[in-house]
Amino acid sequence: MQKYSIFNLVKNAFSNHENWDLAWKDPTPKEEYDVVIIGGGGHGLATAYYLAKEHNITKVAIIEKGWIGGGNVGRNTTIIRSNYMHDENGLFSEFGMDLWRKMSQDLNYNVMFSPRGIINLAHSDAQMNAYARRGNSMRLNGIDAVLLNREQVKEIIPMADFSDNVRFPIFGGLMQPSAGTARHDAVAWGYARQADSMGVDIIQNCEVIGFDVSAGKINGIRTSRGNIKAKKVGLCVAGSTNILAEKLNMTLPIETHLLQACVSEPIKPVLDNVVTFGAGHFYVSQSDKGEMVMGGDLDGYNSYAQRGNLPTLQHVLTEGIAMMPFLSKLKMLRTWGGIMDMSMDGSPIIDKTHIEGLYLNCGWCYGGFKATPASGWTFAHTIAQDRVHELNAGYSLNRFNTGHLIDEKGLGTKTWIS
């Protein structure tokens, strides 16, 4: 593989950048693989990368219905954080933070990781208490957390509404300084390029039509480009999880819902951090191009549409304007939607299944992007060793049966409630 470096950049400048190698190949599917990963998104690509890198399993194919990185890894708001209260979520995400910090070097691909800090605003005394509790839980797990009072928040984000007559006054906030953002497409492309270089076949425009299961064991998959034998199959298909589960006669604790995001026209630098509104569901950061990147609630009903509806957008942006009134002056540049695999307790599932050789990675709800490296790493471990790692032991499928839910937000099974 051609290394990306300043020297290669200069060298290729002499030939007008026309002689760069392709970042990944376009192979035809082989007859058989050791592992087939279904879904060429961030999680699938990361899984393939860590299978090759950590477990030396390179007879791997990624099967993608469309093109790699065209789903949620290309549609998110790029936020990376580990500000969770529950141990399972905190330790898993913090492990991921470490991978994020090293990712650009690891992948030889600039993923533009920017640890700019995230601030969750609090709008009442009770919420400040809750944040103090969450911050303490985070620190016990080795995650950085700082409780900010109103004056401290004002110093960091003076453009927020600190006037006296607001409906949701800012009491303070909880900050995770090491949280941040990254260039989402680069994450997918970086993983794809490295996985490809280690021998993984990235097969695009290939839809999975069915599974070949006999005597409780997976033998392969049927695709639009022919049958592929596989010893092990991993599902990393986010919002399409239920569609594939149906082909396996499985019913999962997952519902597919639509989540929208939007960006404003680019403006000069105004916001250094990621900021979330505490009296609803709204978050905002500023991209390197200057656009304000915003998102919030689900559209609120089961959907596979990958495009949003205006009432939700209006509701979300109303919250944004309540938090930062200057946003009302901006023009909207783009809006888009992606379909989320909403689990029934708000936490993901990375586990084996009752079918031997079939592994499940789903239920990422609002937080799939930031989990990309940790999800890929633990899923690769689960597939390679045929047992879960302690980091994803809590993300079991049968926790819904045993009652060991990880309900970080306390929302219960109504995934569309925010």
Place this chain on the structure above:
Amino acid sequence: MLYINCPHCGMRSQNEFSYGGDASVKRPELNKEVSDQEWDNFVYNRKSLRGKHLELWQHISGCRQWIKVERDTATHEIFRTFKADEEVA
């Protein structure tokens, strides 16, 4: 914007409604032994169909009645609506 034909009030905008999830889910019968798997299926497991989906909505800013709506989850087209206690053929 979705427009939902409330069987009690007529065609109204989605803003008047709140969502209640899959309407095909049935609570296990009382007065009989219920297995863990049956409770799981009722509380957690969902088909989350792509295509025609029968779901509950509440006309919360109208008559406040719960209704059933048959809607396509890929196109958002609404085919039929029913009163909550109406049997869907």
